[in-house]
Amino acid sequence: MPNPQAYRDGLSSMVTSVCVVTTEVDGQRYGFTANSVTSVSMDPPLMSVCLAETADVHPAFSRAETVAVNVLAADQHPLTQAFATLDVDGFDTAPCTLGKLGAPLLDGATASFEGLVHQRVTAGDHTIILIEVVDVVVGGREPLVYQGRRFHTLSPMEPSAP
Numbered sequence: 001m002p003n004p005q006a007y008r009d010g011l012s013s014m015v016t017s018v019c020v021v022t023t024e025v026d027g028q029r030y031g032f033t034a035n036s037v038t039s040v041s042m043d044p045p046l047m048s049v050c051l052a053e054t055a056d057v058h059p060a061f062s063r064a065e066t067v068a069v070n071v072l073a074a075d076q077h078p079l080t081q082a083f084a085t086l087d088v089d090g091f092d093t094a095p096c097t098l099g100k101l102g103a104p105l106l107d108g109a110t111a112s113f114e115g116l117v118h119q120r121v122t123a124g125d126h127t128i129i130l131i132e133v134v135d136v137v138v139g140g141r142e143p144l145v146y147q148g149r150r151f152h153t154l155s156p157m158e159p160s161a162p
Helices: 004-012 058-063 074-082
Strands: 019-025 028-034 037-042 045-052 066-071 096-098 104-106 111-123 126-138 144-147 150-153
Touching (some): 028 045, 045 066, 058 126, 066 104, 074 144, 074 150, 104 111
Antiparallel strands (some): 019 028
């Protein structure tokens, strides 16, 4: 087993998108900040997101049938804290509209993927939620990314020579 701090330090070198995963269960909206989001399959279109079993929203996401993965835009940095802070309703600062399946889609997101929960898998101290994507809304805005325990924006690179 690796040294836990070395493992965390190694993971911090990875660049990830910053997302807020949302759902509505029994008329109540829930969301959490996530950077552990991955495209899994094109046919069917599947994404995965990991949620700590200790998260306060875990019970709601354990029952949710529809979920949205909202990729945050560069100027939506404040939403990361709003959806990561215990006893704070991130929706108070995040205007949203309901998607085709009823999951909250955050206004201004770079992209929002709405889908049905396909499967849940327990993995260590997390639940992996597999989502079958039904609809995608592309906002086309610059994304917010996370690397080295800090938030960043992307700068366009020059095209590489053939």
